[in-house]
Amino acid sequence: MSNHTIAPSPPSVRTRVRRVAELARYDRATVHAILDDAYLCHIAFHDALGSHCIPTACWRIGDHLYIHGSNGSRMLKRLFDGGDACVTVTHLDGLVLARSAFNHTMNYRSAMIYGQFEKVDDIALQHAAMEALMDKLAPGRQAQVRGGSDKEYAAITVLRIALDECVVKQRRGGPQDDEADLAQMVWTGELPFTHGRGPAIADVLCGSEAPDYVRAWPTESA
Amino acid sequence: MSNHTIAPSPPSVRTRVRRVAELARYDRATVHAILDDAYLCHIAFHDALGSHCIPTACWRIGDHLYIHGSNGSRMLKRLFDGGDACVTVTHLDGLVLARSAFNHTMNYRSAMIYGQFEKVDDIALQHAAMEALMDKLAPGRQAQVRGGSDKEYAAITVLRIALDECVVKQRRGGPQDDEADLAQMVWTGELPFTHGRGPAIADVLCGSEAPDYVRAWPTESA
Numbered sequence: 001m002s003n004h005t006i007a008p009s010p011p012s013v014r015t016r017v018r019r020v021a022e023l024a025r026y027d028r029a030t031v032h033a034i035l036d037d038a039y040l041c042h043i044a045f046h047d048a049l050g051s052h053c054i055p056t057a058c059w060r061i062g063d064h065l066y067i068h069g070s071n072g073s074r075m076l077k078r079l080f081d082g083g084d085a086c087v088t089v090t091h092l093d094g095l096v097l098a099r100s101a102f103n104h105t106m107n108y109r110s111a112m113i114y115g116q117f118e119k120v121d122d123i124a125l126q127h128a129a130m131e132a133l134m135d136k137l138a139p140g141r142q143a144q145v146r147g148g149s150d151k152e153y154a155a156i157t158v159l160r161i162a163l164d165e166c167v168v169k170q171r172r173g174g175p176q177d178d179e180a181d182l183a184q185m186v187w188t189g190e191l192p193f194t195h196g197r198g199p200a201i202a203d204v205l206c207g208s209e210a211p212d213y214v215r216a217w218p219t220e221s222a
Numbered sequence: 223m224s225n226h227t228i229a230p231s232p233p234s235v236r237t238r239v240r241r242v243a244e245l246a247r248y249d250r251a252t253v254h255a256i257l258d259d260a261y262l263c264h265i266a267f268h269d270a271l272g273s274h275c276i277p278t279a280c281w282r283i284g285d286h287l288y289i290h291g292s293n294g295s296r297m298l299k300r301l302f303d304g305g306d307a308c309v310t311v312t313h314l315d316g317l318v319l320a321r322s323a324f325n326h327t328m329n330y331r332s333a334m335i336y337g338q339f340e341k342v343d344d345i346a347l348q349h350a351a352m353e354a355l356m357d358k359l360a361p362g363r364q365a366q367v368r369g370g371s372d373k374e375y376a377a378i379t380v381l382r383i384a385l386d387e388c389v390v391k392q393r394r395g396g397p398q399d400d401e402a403d404l405a406q407m408v409w410t411g412e413l414p415f416t417h418g419r420g421p422a423i424a425d426v427l428c429g430s431e432a433p434d435y436v437r438a439w440p441t442e443s444a
Binding site for chain 2: 013014018019039040042043044045046049050051052053054055057070072073074083084085086087088090092094095097098099100101102104106108110112114130134137138141142144145146147148152156174175177181182184185186187188189190191192193194195196197198199200201202203204205206207208209210211214217
């Protein structure tokens, strides 16, 4: 399996995986797939108070990952004020049970992005970005809701980070036992997690029929 | 709803939630519940290369959260070498669809811990910590597998961080629409995510019966 199937992004000193390096991938398609499966990321940054790890909604447009928040957010202010960031998305797919305690592991898909966020100042681009977020949450819903007012847009900041310096680390499959442990009589295998969707819950004040994206919700995998 | 129901941990300058402060909780029981629901956390720290956001397995014993890894891990070396850290666990529970674009939100449970990790040097405590991790993954399995050898223990580092400076931010329930938007005719409510378990997958080399914790796996919620 090649690590560089599509649009390779060569590892930097920060993204080169040193430990269990065979789990690393640097191709853009793999990064995109992991980001597109996620609704939120964790962002690491630091300021005078120390390091912070903040979860926030994220969505991808092309080769950038977008976030947004209130103008008052200390994280957003720090991020577009030149602070460096590391953004990570992780999906946990299963527990892997091996014959020896120390060979137990987990299956996961994780994407990390290093870099600096930039502010999306252009109002048309801000609108496009926020509408892309809505399209990700509920395709077609933008036309059904009351859109953002000028005042609402003025109160938020939209930021994006380029997917230039990024890396995927992922593991799948069963345990890798040491030859010497194969005689150990114990169940081995994978205990998978599922990432599912439960039945939609209409609000008590909701007087409208469920649109397609709500009716389809519980049947799609998340 | 009180923010201080059990063993209150007063907010610090880093943990006091400023934005949508009514979603914050500081009591220990709520922090514990969110950590115990998780198998991994994201850890923010910084070094000469900048900020990093690393996912890693975690487990709680009493009022500490534990992590472990290879002695060669740059994160572990930095963390027990005095680097400050922020550890975050987030569960995403649903999308919340409101009548206006900007009132859309998500339901989630997030716990953040600030502080410094300390190394668990005592070998008996290291053993106890690693066996607690196994108990979390698969209760009773420790007695069935080949336990860690002295050499294996010597190659790993176990760290823990006290749950002293921590905060929970969580949201549940349906949308909160503005009064002026209530006439907007559109479906509103919550699209829940489920955190489930799929059927156990026995390894091709597995010749043993499934123990209780494997047979019970798909029927429990994760």
